[in-house]
Amino acid sequence: MMKKFAVVVCLFLLTAALGLAQSTTRITEMRTSRNVDPKLQSPIDVSETFLPEALPIFISGKLLDAPVGTQVKIVVYYLQNGEQQIAVHEFPDISGTGYFSFRLNPPASGWFLGKFKAAFYLNGKEQGSIGFAVVPAKATPGHPEYRTFSSREHGFSIQYPAGWVEGQRTSSSVACMFLANAANSPVASLNVQVVPVTLANPSQFKEAINLVAQQLIDQITKNFQGRVRKDSWATADGKEGRELDSEYPYRGTSIRQRQFLTYDAGTVFVVIYTSDEKVYDSYVGHYLKAIKSLSFSGK
16 A cells, blocks of 8 residues: 655755645744845855844845735834833835845944844735854854854754854755855865654654755766765764765865754654765764754754
């Protein structure tokens, strides 16, 4: 008997969607970023952490299927001592489908350290909120080698090297991206991609992981003309998953990649380490640290 397991996979690296999307008016893709596209208002250089420099923070979302007269509001809170409202921005009459953004300007002396929250309202009803933080430029005292990245949207946390910098996320499936150096030369990066799934039975999580793993294998062997060196099931600090070790040519260099795929609460999480073969051994320990530190808190 065929198992009930419905999955739709797009042919973009690690992007999959399962189930049918609703068509009602709603706000999606709520993000904070360092900039936005001046024409589309879509976020550029997305981040949930910012330095205390006197630079603006952009808060954006995507409105879907909105009729004329739709009202959107963003309220920003500083969470150091309870919820202190620091900004309100209203979009009194927007419609259709597209991005909207709000430029949150800092005090002249720079941002206060701590946590913030941005709540989104659609026609007076809260649609959700996102958190972001202003952090010191140096690593957290007592933990000089690693920092922790947390995503409230996707319900996970992971540790990454303190000296690495945030890279630009190339698609909505990329939850975070960290580079060994800003120029990414030689190539060395860590990122986490999230693939939502719908399972008829939670016990089928291995089938979901296998589906995404096959998508990766096809990309590496067919699109990138590479090969999979090793493919096995593994456990990282109690998390069961599938691990791929692969390599492929890229702009005259040999790229080595490790991917750890695991499942939690309707999502396949993929931790990916990508590096130039020449620096692979120098940084692979950070990948091993990352997959062990991966933890889930729910959305």
